[in-house]
Amino acid sequence: xxxxxxxxxxxxxxxxxxxxxxxxxxxxxxxxxxxxxxxxxxxxxxxxxxxxxxxxxxxxxxxxxxxxxxxxxxxxxxxxxxxxxxxxxxxxxxxxxxxxxxxxxxxxxxxxxxxxxxxxxxxxxxxxxxxxxxxxxxxxxxxxxxxxxxxxxxxxxxxxxxxxxxxxxxxxxxxxxxxxxxxxxxxxxxxxxxxxxxxxxxxxxxxxxxxxxxxxxxxxxxxxxxxxxxxxxxxxxxxxxxxxxxxxxxxxxxxxxxxx
Ligand code: BGC
Numbered sequence: 079x080x081x082x083x084x085x086x087x088x089x090x091x092x093x094x095x096x097x098x099x100x101x102x103x104x105x106x107x108x109x110x111x112x113x114x115x116x117x118x119x120x121x122x123x124x125x126x127x128x129x130x131x132x133x134x135x136x137x138x139x140x141x142x143x144x145x146x147x148x149x150x151x152x153x154x155x156x157x158x159x160x161x162x163x164x165x166x167x168x169x170x171x172x173x174x175x176x177x178x179x180x181x182x183x184x185x186x187x188x189x190x191x192x193x194x195x196x197x198x199x200x201x202x203x204x205x206x207x208x209x210x211x212x213x214x215x216x217x218x219x220x221x222x223x224x225x226x227x228x229x230x231x232x233x234x235x236x237x238x239x240x241x242x243x244x245x246x247x248x249x250x251x252x253x254x255x256x257x258x259x260x261x262x263x264x265x266x267x268x269x270x271x272x273x274x275x276x277x278x279x280x281x282x283x284x285x286x287x288x289x290x291x292x293x294x295x296x297x298x299x300x301x302x303x304x305x306x307x308x309x310x311x312x313x314x315x316x317x318x319x320x321x322x323x324x325x326x327x328x329x330x331x332x333x334x335x336x337x338x
Pocket of ligand 1: 174222223224225266267268269273274277
């Protein structure tokens, strides 16, 4: 299926690792022009740009802390300078923070999670929407998590930030829809990436994780990337203001398969 993404101008935040890297690759494979934002691990960003360029495509790497408004403005300016604007923003960058019970959490550590995940997503969405509304086309795809609806002890900042992004996205979608712009969320479950390596590398942690997934396997980054490119394409032109869960059924309360 041709998704019609050829030459589309795409920005994937946190595009040098985990889900972001898989999503950036998937867009590049569709011949889109792909800018990846990163903060650490510049080597991974170099490699992505090299690979795309060698394959005859166009790619950019942009270092910016997405929780810093000025850095975000400069990043979008750099995309304007290179490509004259943006068609698709994938807000992927995020952190889960150190596990800490709410009454024990450090204020700065708690705020940092919200700053990156919620404020950072907003700042990038704002810059993208300024351009998309003016050109009357575009898609903002925000990465949330099953934890926008599933509580997670020890991660009150993370869950709050993801639930926040989901509701913010609905409001932004309402604002942008009359201008031909879509805003929606993709909510991954447990996907094999560095963010949860400690769990899937540990035999007991892995066994426990599988009990939470009706499809009885951990997701691969490509499971999310395949849906991300589809949602960003015109194949999904009637989809906005909602969340698509890519979670192997994690949000289906698997513990209720028996008893109750
Ligand atoms: C977290 C992962 C976790 C998954 C399922 C994601 O949002 O980043 O660490 O494995 O949710 O609990």
